[in-house]
Amino acid sequence: MIEVEHLTKRFRHATAVDDLSFSVPRGRITGFLGPNGAGKTTTLRVLLGLALPTSGHATLAGRRYRELAAPLRTVGAVLEASNYHPARSGRSHLRVLAAAAGIPQARVDQVLAEVELSGAAKRKVGGYSLGMRQRLSVAAALLGEPELLVLDEPANGLDPEGIRWLRNFLRSFAGRGGTVFVSSHVLGEMSQLADEVVIIHRGKLVAHQSVAELTLQATGATRVRSPRAEDLLARLRAGGIDAEPTEAGTLAVHAPPERVGDLAAEAGIPLHELVAEKGSLEEAFLELTAEPQP
Amino acid sequence: MNALRAELLKAVTTRLLLWFGLGLLAFLLLVLSIHIGSHDLLSLSQRSTQRSTLAFGGLAAIVAVLIGSLLVTAEYAHGTINQSLLAVPVREKLLTAKLAAAVLVVFAIAVLADAATLLIAEVWYHGRGVNLHLGSDTLAPFLGAVGGSMIAAGIGVGVGALLRRQTGAIIAILLWLLIGEGVISAAGDSARFAPGHALGAVVAAHEVGARDMLGVWAAVVVGLLYAAIFCTAGFLVVLNSDAPTSGD
């Protein structure tokens, strides 16, 4: 659905996107991850025709954004910064966009209801809260009933309730066959939402894999507490298992809890605690985007 | 056509036009009152004075160039250009729609300015007991004001696209009108080709030119040329630059 090919975007003093290539499949939720300044926003702005690429290109449904016959009906976009005229009402803002895209005005009230903003529709956007602006952005993205949503950090400024609303909303959108490409630097959010993730760092692709794979790849460890920790440590190492004592007096073992438990039982070593520490997406992410050690 | 409708909707969903319209009316009231009030009865009764009085509607051209520039720069100032480009990604199409919207809006404002000028002049003349002659010789500036304003709107859109900064564009336009044109006047006969002089000549609508003023048709051609040059340059700049990530 989205193809980014050898995309490079240089600003005067910085290369924001550096020969980046990836594709986003139809009908799934793909997360777009990277630390601050990784080049997510820049990539999305080039994709949406707002910024011009230095080289390479990005296409949606096989076309560049400016070549789309009916852009708002093809892709709905939520940009990072909310861009409103403060003196215009939320409803007027949407009416302008609907007029420009040839979308019937009745649709404006529908999307306002969909994002639960009907009550504030006639108020000036200048008086909206951050969360309300974000909802208005989502409403604008939905105007043309597109199959594809591109969102740049849509959770920014939303409270937990708002974030849950957004998550459910995107899930049900994808559930109806829609494609979602959503950027974030908040990983926990992505692990609960995305099917797969594209991770970039300093404008380059670091990983593109399913969330499940990525989580697996993250180093999972088993935490063990035993009154005979030293015996257990020796025993584990003798068995070729990597393990080290932690500051909390437990052992961190790089093996599944089953193996650790069985081994302790064979040796008759009592265990007071045996916990599988799930590798989190967060850890995998930090590992992938860690600064190279000098 | 959709893009044009959207541009017109943009123009009427903020207070911009209202303030410019009211400002223009107040200004007309002031300058016309001073103008008519300060002339003696003899000169007031002359056709040439009546014609120059009715030409005050041409002040709409100043508002026109500002409105033209603001229709572009306000989008950059508030960052709404991003949303506009998402809806109409072909930039030349968006800008052309803005140009058309500016010309239409300004047409309405110039007609309003003419009507207000006529009304205010009638009231003053009546008050001073002089008969205001309304014929083709005195009313020609009314058409001039409309035409001059529409050309001015085109120049404004071009300047707005070229600079893309709201305050920058307004200051540049005002400085040019207040100082630039005056400095050029010192340059002699060729000053009549300066944009402000040319628009003034369109408003004055004299068929035959003079040393310091072009004839109306020559002035229209020169004015359109300025609009074409500024719009071409401005459109090229917009086409080849990134939209701002957010408003200033």
Ligand SMILES: Nc1ncnc2c1ncn2[C@@H]1O[C@H](COP(=O)(O)OP(=O)(O)OP(=O)(O)O)[C@@H](O)[C@H]1O
């Ligand atoms: N208009 C611009 N002019 C100059 N440099 C820019 C511009 N936009 C972005 N950059 C630079 O490009 C790099 C990537 O920025 P970008 O906004 O794409 O990152 P990001 O991944 O979206 O970060 P964040 O998570 O903070 O939103 C940064 O170093 C930034 O300073």
Ligand SMILES: [Mg+2]
């Ligand atoms: Mg960003």
